[in-house]
Amino acid sequence: GESVGLHLPTLSVQEGDNSIINCAYSNSASDYFIWYKQESGKGPQFIIDIRSNMDKRQGQRVTVLLNKTVKHLSLQIAATQPGDSAVYFCAETHGGSQGNLIFGKGTKLSVKP
Amino acid sequence: GAVVSQHPSWVICKSGTSVKIECRSLDFQATTMFWYRQFPKQSLMLMATSNEGSKATYEQGVEKDKFLINHASLTLSTLTVTSAHPEDSSFYICSAPPGQGYSSNQPQHFGDGTRLSIL
Numbered sequence: 008g009e010s011v012g013l014h015l016p017t018l019s020v021q022e023g024d025n026s027i028i029n030c031a032y033s034n035s036a037s038d039y040f041i042w043y044k045q046e047s048g049k050g051p052q053f054i055i056d057i058r059s060n061m062d063k064r065q066g067q068r069v070t071v072l073l074n075k076t077v078k079h080l081s082l083q084i085a086a087t088q089p090g091d092s093a094v095y096f097c098a099e100t101h102g103g104s105q106g107n108l109i110f111g112k113g114t115k116l117s118v119k120p
Numbered sequence: 121g122a123v124v125s126q127h128p129s130w131v132i133c134k135s136g137t138s139v140k141i142e143c144r145s146l147d148f149q150a151t152t153m154f155w156y157r158q159f160p161k162q163s164l165m166l167m168a169t170s171n172e173g174s175k176a177t178y179e180q181g182v183e184k185d186k187f188l189i190n191h192a193s194l195t196l197s198t199l200t201v202t203s204a205h206p207e208d209s210s211f212y213i214c215s216a217p218p219g220q221g222y223s224s225n226q227p228q229h230f231g232d233g234t235r236l237s238i239l
Contacts, residue, residue, distance in 0.1 A: 050230035110163040
């Protein structure tokens with residue numbers, strides 16, 4: 008599975024710009040992927056998910072792209088707002104059981120007003 | 121929507137104390153709940169799977185006797201950190217998939233975590 012880093016990568020963007028957060032996953036058998044947002048001192052909050060039979064899914068201001076060939080997942084946030092500042096985690100699972108939910112390292116998004 | 125509640129949100133106690141953390145599903149039943157641990161600036165690591173009416177399943181490296189899990193009802197799972205020491209200080213988070221059982225089609229819903237500080 009993913010290794011856990013000792014520090015969080017940081018992405019700093021200007022308010023109103025688009026943000027792209029990337030994630031590499033390790034298990035080619037993973038068939039369900041989720042992006043979570045975690046604000047300081049809180050639990051992860053669901054943003055968007057995608058199954059392996061899709062390569063793109065859109066939500067409100069967010070888009071997830073899945074590239075199974077290179078085992079890469081990305082989260083795009085349009086018109087980033089200060090309230091989007093948080094740590095973003097991708098998570099993967101396989102075998103129909105979310106008990107094997109494996110979280111990526113996380114990326115800290117900072118939005119400058 | 122589905123809500124998972126954790127209590128307490130913050131605990132400070134002396135070394136050697138046992139601490140109980142509760143995880144409740146507020147508007148749905150959860151036969152399965154998950155317990156995670158998160159150290160500062162790190163990702164969430166699954167500790168164990170809590171199963172209503174049966175024994176919990178622990179991940180490799182997690183001490184069963186140290187982290188006692190009880191899932192006595194369809195809406196409550198508890199994690200007890202026994203004889204806690206400073207190295208047990210961490211952010212403990214529970215989650216549950218909405219509805220009985222779980223599948224890969226619905227995301228887990230997380231509680232807001234419990235910050236445990238052992239002096």
